[in-house]
Amino acid sequence: MQSGPGPDQGHGEQDALARLARLLPTAPAGETWFGDDAAVVRLPGWGGAAGLGEIVGRGQAGPLLLLAVDAVVGDVDADLALTTLADLGWKALAVNLSDIAAMGGRPGHAVVSVVGLSPPKVEELYEGILEASVLYSCPVVGGDLSQGHEVVISVTVTGWADERPVLRSGARPGDRIWVTGPLGAAAAGLRWLRAHGRPKPATAEAALVRAHARPRPALAEGVAARRAGATAMIDVSDGLVADLAHIAEASGVGFDLCPEPELPVAPGATLEEALGGGDDYVLAFTMAPRTDAAGVFSAAGLPLPFLIGECVSDPGQRSSAGRALPVTGWEHRL
Amino acid sequence: MQSGPGPDQGHGEQDALARLARLLPTAPAGETWFGDDAAVVRLPGWGGAAGLGEIVGRGQAGPLLLLAVDAVVGDVDADLALTTLADLGWKALAVNLSDIAAMGGRPGHAVVSVVGLSPPKVEELYEGILEASVLYSCPVVGGDLSQGHEVVISVTVTGWADERPVLRSGARPGDRIWVTGPLGAAAAGLRWLRAHGRPKPATAEAALVRAHARPRPALAEGVAARRAGATAMIDVSDGLVADLAHIAEASGVGFDLCPEPELPVAPGATLEEALGGGDDYVLAFTMAPRTDAAGVFSAAGLPLPFLIGECVSDPGQRSSAGRALPVTGWEHRL
Numbered sequence: 297m298q299s300g301p302g303p304d305q306g307h308g309e310q311d312a313l314a315r316l317a318r319l320l321p322t323a324p325a326g327e328t329w330f331g332d333d334a335a336v337v338r339l340p341g342w343g344g345a346a347g348l349g350e351i352v353g354r355g356q357a358g359p360l361l362l363l364a365v366d367a368v369v370g371d372v373d374a375d376l377a378l379t380t381l382a383d384l385g386w387k388a389l390a391v392n393l394s395d396i397a398a399m400g401g402r403p404g405h406a407v408v409s410v411v412g413l414s415p416p417k418v419e420e421l422y423e424g425i426l427e428a429s430v431l432y433s434c435p436v437v438g439g440d441l442s443q444g445h446e447v448v449i450s451v452t453v454t455g456w457a458d459e460r461p462v463l464r465s466g467a468r469p470g471d472r473i474w475v476t477g478p479l480g481a482a483a484a485g486l487r488w489l490r491a492h493g494r495p496k497p498a499t500a501e502a503a504l505v506r507a508h509a510r511p512r513p514a515l516a517e518g519v520a521a522r523r524a525g526a527t528a529m530i531d532v533s534d535g536l537v538a539d540l541a542h543i544a545e546a547s548g549v550g551f552d553l554c555p556e557p558e559l560p561v562a563p564g565a566t567l568e569e570a571l572g573g574g575d576d577y578v579l580a581f582t583m584a585p586r587t588d589a590a591g592v593f594s595a596a597g598l599p600l601p602f603l604i605g606e607c608v609s610d611p612g613q614r615s616s617a618g619r620a621l622p623v624t625g626w627e628h629r630l
Numbered sequence: 631m632q633s634g635p636g637p638d639q640g641h642g643e644q645d646a647l648a649r650l651a652r653l654l655p656t657a658p659a660g661e662t663w664f665g666d667d668a669a670v671v672r673l674p675g676w677g678g679a680a681g682l683g684e685i686v687g688r689g690q691a692g693p694l695l696l697l698a699v700d701a702v703v704g705d706v707d708a709d710l711a712l713t714t715l716a717d718l719g720w721k722a723l724a725v726n727l728s729d730i731a732a733m734g735g736r737p738g739h740a741v742v743s744v745v746g747l748s749p750p751k752v753e754e755l756y757e758g759i760l761e762a763s764v765l766y767s768c769p770v771v772g773g774d775l776s777q778g779h780e781v782v783i784s785v786t787v788t789g790w791a792d793e794r795p796v797l798r799s800g801a802r803p804g805d806r807i808w809v810t811g812p813l814g815a816a817a818a819g820l821r822w823l824r825a826h827g828r829p830k831p832a833t834a835e836a837a838l839v840r841a842h843a844r845p846r847p848a849l850a851e852g853v854a855a856r857r858a859g860a861t862a863m864i865d866v867s868d869g870l871v872a873d874l875a876h877i878a879e880a881s882g883v884g885f886d887l888c889p890e891p892e893l894p895v896a897p898g899a900t901l902e903e904a905l906g907g908g909d910d911y912v913l914a915f916t917m918a919p920r921t922d923a924a925g926v927f928s929a930a931g932l933p934l935p936f937l938i939g940e941c942v943s944d945p946g947q948r949s950s951a952g953r954a955l956p957v958t959g960w961e962h963r964l
Contacts, residue, residue, distance in 0.1 A: 309775045312749050316756055320770060327771070335772035337739045339673075339693075340790065359673075361695075363771060365741040365786060369778045405671045407699040409743075409784040415646050422650055436654060437661070437697060438669035440784075441643045444703045450743040450774075450784035452699060456674065 310542070326360075331546065332464050333398035333531060334364035334455065361404075362455035364395035370412070370447030378489045381417055383509040385424030388449040391533065393432050393513035394577040396455035398531040400462040400522025402515065403434035404454035411444035421449065432515060457522065462581070467528035467547035469609040471582040474589050474601040476517040479536055480565025481507035483573025504564050511577040517598055521581045524592035529581040535574035537621050541614060543582065550613030553605035553621070560602040571621070582607055644876070660694075665880065666798050667732035667865060668698035668789065695738075696789035698729035704746070704781030712823045715751055717843040719758030722783040725867065727766050727847035728911040730789035732865040734796040734856025736849065737768035738788035745778035755783065766849060791856065796915070801862035801881035803943035805916040808923050808935040810851040813870055814899025815841035817907025838898050845911040851932055855915045858926035863915040869908035871955050875948060877916065884947030887939035887955070894936040905955070916941055 313330060323329040328336040339361050368388040370376050376384070389406060396403050408425060410418055418441060429436050434453060485508030488501050495501035514531070521529060528543045540551050553559065561570040581601075583589050590600045605616075614621045647664060657663040662670040673695050702722040704710050710718070723740060730737050742759060744752055752775060763770050768787060819842030822835050829835035848865070855863060862881055864873045874885050887893065895904040915935075917923050924934045939950075948955045 312752060312775050313773065315749060315753065316773065319753065319756055319760060321764075323771070329769065329771040330773065335739070335741065337769075337771050339695075339738065361673075361739075361788070363739060363741050363786075363788070365743050365772055365774050365784075367743040367745055367774050367776045367782075367784065369745055369776050371779075404673070405669070405695075405697060407669065407697050407786055409699050409701040409786075411701055411703055411780075411782050411784075415649060418646060419649065419653065422653055426653060430655075435663065435671075437657070437663040437671050438699055439647065439650065439664065440699050440701050441646050442701045442703050442782075444780055444782060445705075446745075446778055446780045446782075448701075448745050448776075448778060448780075448782045448784070450699075450701065450745075450782070452697075452741055452743075452786035454695070454697070454788075 328463060333395040334362040334401065336399070336461050337361050337363065360456060360461065362396055362399050362401045362457065362461060363452065364392045364455065365450065365452045366391045366395065367448055367450040376447070378493070379509045381420040382424035382427070384449065385421040386428045386510050388451045389425050389428040389434070390511050390513050391577065392451045392453040393428070393434060393515060394511070394531040394533070396453055397513045397515045397518035398529050398579055399455065399457060400518045400526065400529060401455035401457040402519065403432060404456060405437045406434050406451055406453045407438040408436055409440040409442070409450040411442045411448040412446050432513060462522050462526045462529040464528050464530055464543045464546035467543055467549050467582040467607045469549055469607050470585055471527050471607040472585050472589070472603055473540065473551060473553070473580065473582050473605040473607065475532070475536070475560065475578050475580045475604055476514045476601050477576070477578040477599065478560040478562040478602070479532065479576050479578065480570030480573050481562035482511060482575035483569035484562065484565035485509070487569070500564055507562070508575065511575065513577060514579045516596070517579055517593070517601070520593055520596045520598055521579060521589070524583065524589055525587050526581040526583050529579055532576045532578050532580055533574055535572040536580065537571050537614060538574070539580055543580070544611065544614070547607070548611050549607040550610045551605055552608050552613060552618060553616040555617040559604055662797060667729040668696040668735065670733070670795050671695050671697065694790060694795065696730055696733055696735045696791065696795060697786065698726045698789065699784065699786045700725050700729065701782055701784040710781070712827070713843045715754040716758035716761070718783065719755040720762045720844050722785050723759050723762040723768070723787070724845050724847050725911065726785045726787040727762070727768060727849060728845070728865040728867070730787055731847045731849045731852035732863050732913055733789065733791060734852045734860065734863060735789035735791040736853065737766060738790060739771045740768050740785055740787045741772040742770055743774040743776070743784040745776045745782040746780050766847060796856050796860045796863040798862050798864055798877045798880035801877055801883050801916040801941045803883055803941050804919055805861050805941040806919050806923070806937055807874065807885060807887070807914065807916050807939040807941065809866070809870070809894065809912050809914045809938055810848045810935050811910070811912040811933065812894040812896040812936070813866065813910050813912065814904030814907050815896035816845060816909035817903035818896065818899035819843070821903070834898055841896070842909065845909065847911060848913045850930070851913055851927070851935070854927055854930045854932055855913065855923070858917065858923055859921050860915040860917050863913055866910045866912050866914055867908055869906040870914065871905050871948060872908070873914055877914070878945065878948070881941070882945050883941040884944045885939055886942050886947060886952060887950040889951040893938055
């Protein structure tokens with residue numbers, strides 16, 4: 297699963313999850329357990345006419361369900377002096393919706409576990425959760441409240457995909473790499489907040505801060521990319537280069553990005569923030585070279601995606617215009 | 631959702647959840663959001679032959695899915711000096727499986743969010759999670775690891791019920807009240823641990839400590855009670871009287887328990903631990919007076935349930951042999 301930002305020191309989340317994955321039983325064919333933005337599981341078979349809800353046993357294949365889980369920790373993932381509890385609540389749901397978006401899925405329902413907040417603070421948190429819940433049609437249907445010394449909001453979101461969800465593992469050499477929006481705004485917003493505090497409304501800085509505090513899950517873009525034939529997809533949470541490296545590792549390919557001046561850096565952000573800042577929650581996806589991704593997005597009424605590079609056959613290559621890139625990015629320290 | 635134990639001081643979890651529930655949109659007919667052991671949601675309609683996994687839109691009714699979420703906080707829900715991380719992992723999954731059991735459901739899949747543990751400790755935790763996962767056929771399919779100063783394990787479990795899940799709200803005056811096992815062992819085990827530390831293996835004290843450290847979700851009992859016609863059900867996590875009060879409030883009934891000497895107190899536990907200790911994770915259910923619950927359990931090869939009282943029409947009554955009971959029980963302070 298994807299995680300929010302945090303300094304990468306020592307063991308990283310990906311390493312620890314890989315160690316854990318070795319302890320876990322293997323997923324049956326057609327399911328994906330661990331290692332992608334969301335888990336893909338098959339529900340038990342449903343017999344009879346659709347809508348009766350009769351279960352006829354595990355032998356018969358049922359529909360696919362997506363499950364995404366992500367925790368937001370108060371003092372790690374957000375500086376509570378700089379953002380509001382409503383922002384934190386929004387973000388806790390939005391990052392999970394982004395995981396569903398990265399599979400090309402649509403959200404179903406959410407459950408929320410909150411530690412370390414008492415009324416009325418927990419209601420402030422829920423204001424933000426419910427705003428995102430209504431906007432993205434993902435009802436919050438259950439929750440748990442516990443006491444604790446640290447604020448931890450753990451959200452699980454279900455989802456589904458009409459056809460096959462898009463995994464990280466399907467990219468092939470020659471596939472083009474696209475992103476659904478400009479990069480670096482969230483990191484630039486956090487930089488502004490730390491330096492200056494809250495900006496005035498309706499300024500360019502306010503837009504950057506909003507990208508950090510209220511990330512937008514790219515749900516419509518994820519569905520469009522899946523329908524257009526995306527071969528692999530991920531949301532940009534750790535940082536573009538780090539997240540493309542996850543696709544590369546899962547797919548057994550490398551990647552070569554456009555020359556750096558051609559990459560879509562958000563206005564107000566630096567190139568470094570665009571490549572390594574993370575937390576943007578745009579989607580990065582790969583697609584066969586003949587596929588007209590821009591045409592598909594345009595026909596769906598969505599902003600045009602940006603072509604940023606292509607997959608190469610050398611699985612170790614991470615470059616921009618042939619020049620090696622440092623694999624920057626953010627990972628939780630464990 | 632049910633929660634683990636913690637001292638009830640000031641605002642309680644139930645109060646806070648009730649306040650939140652007023653902010654939430656109302657569940658559509660046939661679904662249950664908040665306020666029960668697990669949420670009950672209808673998946674979008676599935677068209678075509680079973681097994682194709684084609685979704686035909688939200689208009690058509692689909693099968694019911696159960697969603698349970700519960701967090702275990704290291705220093706609140708367990709004294710890490712007294713129990714092991716493997717025990718904590720077991721318990722984090724088991725309490726969620728118990729919520730599924732309390733609906734009469736069967737578990738589907740689990741996702742796990744862990745805060746505040748680094749390798750190799752997170753692997754010790756997962757040992758216990760995976761033991762319960764294998765024993766109760768609930769694969770862990772996804773997870774998230776985050777840094778933090780406090781250990782928080784938040785688990786979400788999916789589940790389903792072949793027919794209608796059993797809610798808290800269906801008890802009627804005159805219904806008999808049953809529990810699936812003796813009460814108080816978990817509280818007695820915790821008392822032993824605090825006073826004496828780990829007991830010698832294969833002693834009576836070891837069995838009590840095991841009831842505390844490795845609670846057993848009563849999944850088979852929950853299915854049997856649902857099939858036998860249980861009208862309401864809950865798992866005993868807060869304490870018998872407090873949990874029966876949840877059924878009473880949801881159903882608009884009161885209850886009168888057997889005379890206290892007839893209540894099933896676990897060997898080694900006190901009556902107070904049986905009535906108020908909580909954390910036993912046996913199921914309490916109500917059933918029409920003519921239904922032979924013992925016969926149904928016996929036919930299923932399960933230990934016989936205990937008849938402990940009956941529902942009465944006065945919604946304010948909580949008594950034992952007509953004598954008022956204090957509503958004891960444990961609730962997280964918020």
